[in-house]
Amino acid sequence: MKEQIAACCKTLKLSQNIADNFESIEAENRHEFLLKILQNEVEYRKAKKIERLIKQAKFYTIKIFEGYSFDEIRIPSALSIEDLKTGTFIEKNENLILYGAAGTGKSHLATAIGLEACRQRKSVLFFRTATLVNQLSKAKEERKLDKIFKKIEKADLIICDEWGYIPLDREGSQLLFQIISDCYEKKSLIITTNLEFSKWANIFYDEQMTAALIDRLVHHSHLLVFPGDSHRIKNSLMKGAQN
Numbered sequence: 001m002k003e004q005i006a007a008c009c010k011t012l013k014l015s016q017n018i019a020d021n022f023e024s025i026e027a028e029n030r031h032e033f034l035l036k037i038l039q040n041e042v043e044y045r046k047a048k049k050i051e052r053l054i055k056q057a058k059f060y061t062i063k064i065f066e067g068y069s070f071d072e073i074r075i076p077s078a079l080s081i082e083d084l085k086t087g088t089f090i091e092k093n094e095n096l097i098l099y100g101a102a103g104t105g106k107s108h109l110a111t112a113i114g115l116e117a118c119r120q121r122k123s124v125l126f127f128r129t130a131t132l133v134n135q136l137s138k139a140k141e142e143r144k145l146d147k148i149f150k151k152i153e154k155a156d157l158i159i160c161d162e163w164g165y166i167p168l169d170r171e172g173s174q175l176l177f178q179i180i181s182d183c184y185e186k187k188s189l190i191i192t193t194n195l196e197f198s199k200w201a202n203i204f205y206d207e208q209m210t211a212a213l214i215d216r217l218v219h220h221s222h223l224l225v226f227p228g229d230s231h232r233i234k235n236s237l238m239k240g241a242q243n
Contacts, residue, residue: 184216
């Protein structure tokens with residue numbers, strides 16, 4: 001019987017989950033049994049989709065909101081901590097720019113927001129900016145740029161981590177500018193950076209392109225400032241003091 005149910009599930013493009021779990025379902029009548037079977041399949045598909053979205057996002061590490069402190073972050077009045085946690089800005093195609101020194105929790109927050117967006121079944125892509133530019137340059141050489149552009153086009157949220165940590169060549173700058181332009185008013189971006197806007201020209205080597213880029217980003221953006229010292233340095237000093 002179980003093998004026959006599994007075969008039917010395969011034909012109907014239902015999951016093996018039904019065949020694996022139907023025997024454990026308790027119900028008072030056939031209608032309740034069928035409902036529970038279908039509800040179980042719906043929940044199973046939701047969980048599998050979230051799993052796929054998290055894998056597709058390619059976070060470097062998994063970070064969550066639990067235990068994260070917002071105390072030292074300057075958040076604009078138009079945005080609340082709850083907005084960050086629920087990702088309401090994504091629905092509005094708004095951007096976040098997380099600015100502050102290295103080690104102040106920018107990447108942690110960006111990842112936690114992205115992970116929660118995946119759990120809400122939104123498509124997220126996480127890049128270290130230099131890695132994204134390298135991928136774009138390589139794709140251009142191999143004439144596969146369309147593949148990356150289509151992948152980005154399907155995403156709801158793009159996270160560019162460590163923006164400006166490594167200077168870009170002219171071609172890389174132009175490719176990154178194209179990505180930002182294509183995302184403008186169509187999807188949300190999160191950028192983490194330790195560079196103030198006035199120094200972004202040092203990344204792109206072209207003041208006009210830099211000005212156009214900043215104009216697109218700032219138009220629908222919230223600036224979050226991380227004024228504190230590096231958490232990694234703090235923790236290192238604390239460990240040293242305890243020894």
